[in-house]
Amino acid sequence: MDALAVFVLALLWDLLLGEPPALVHPVVWFGKLAGLIDSRYKRRSPELDFLAGMATAVLVIAFAFLLSISPFFAPYPLNYALAVYFIKSSFAIRSLHEHIARTITDDIEEKRKAVSMIVSRDVRELDEPHLNSASIESLAENLNDSVVAPLFYFLLFGLPGALVYRAVNTLDAMLGYRNERYEYFGKFSARLDDVLNFVPARLTVLLYLPLGERKIFRYYRLARFKINSDKPIAAMSAVLGVRLEKPGVYRFPGRTPENEDIKRALKVYWLVVAEWLIIVSLLLATEVCPCLSQ
Template identity: 40%
Template structure:
């Protein structure tokens, strides 16, 4: 079955069902990653080499498993669809951000602050309407890149193994890629791998956003503002 048909099937599943309510593979993977981090970064004392080892243990076996299952006769195409479906978060993203927009339209700032807190890690209790709208918009832009476009890109490049490798790496970056005392050294590998895997998709996303909006202005913002973000990939997408 062609990559296009498999992609359409997975996107249709996401639109119809949304994220799995129970036994989501990424939730289970997150718990697994927490245990690995406790083992290799106990007390926040892990070094870069520990982070590399932890990344390999967390990601490579599952990627190889996805490869083996995707090559299985008769059922390989089902594995491909399920792998992409579990990596997508398009409907979920809409379900999280729509209540923020509705609350802002209703001038219910408290509700908007509460709902946007589900999307971002920053403190939201003191945000004004503009700041709430900005936080929600930034979350949609970045998660649209990570949980939709990049997943589709890596599926097109390498099928189920590609999308599993990408989504697990992206999840580890979200868990370990912080520049703080605990993760500065240990999370270095997870952050760098995610930067590499997102480099091309993020720029294709930025170009797509530009083509769907005010193209000339968007490209100017990308050129003049993209480098001001700490993340090399969030910059073009946000700008």
């Protein structure tokens, strides 16, 4: 297959149409499968819970891998259609913008509702500055998870890389919590997500460098709270000059974030996305990466 052509078609789909319906979205399928096992499995002991969680992750990843190789067994032109569909399903550029844009409102309850749709923390008691911070943090973190990382693994391993990464990221989002229910059951998924995001999270920071090199490096050195997720957040905080914090977890210095700063963050987002898309397209055009050529 022509990797560049498939990627461009997938990108056009994303920008013009957004996400496929949930009923036929592979990422939703990954979540449904993980959720089904999670709801059926009764917690027993740390050791058994860990093994059950690992088995769940392996099953979801195997499902993602089988989906990803199906285009290679399909006749022309169905193979191209499936490849475009699956690549598009692995990244989400337009929908991320739309989710963040909904948080730009002066109505505190509407803002709280919109932010609750994009973060896992309890937003009921958050004031407006912390809600604005949560919105910008989510944008920065998901720039890595939903754009940079899936395309990074697409460049390295083609369709299997993109969909398997997305499966792992979905597993982490559903099971990777430090609480009684998921401490052991979700540990394997959380650690695997850490491993897969180690390079992309730092690559995302590098993509911010043209927007403020010195300050980004200074903020990056402050990002010692999480293995990966706080690195892109630190870069966004540096570029915007606003305080981004998750109380009790991390805090990057700056002035109090306002609605206008969410708008500025979206502009930064599109600059970084454009930079990354150009890099991906050039690498595909020069056939430096294997992608769909196997």
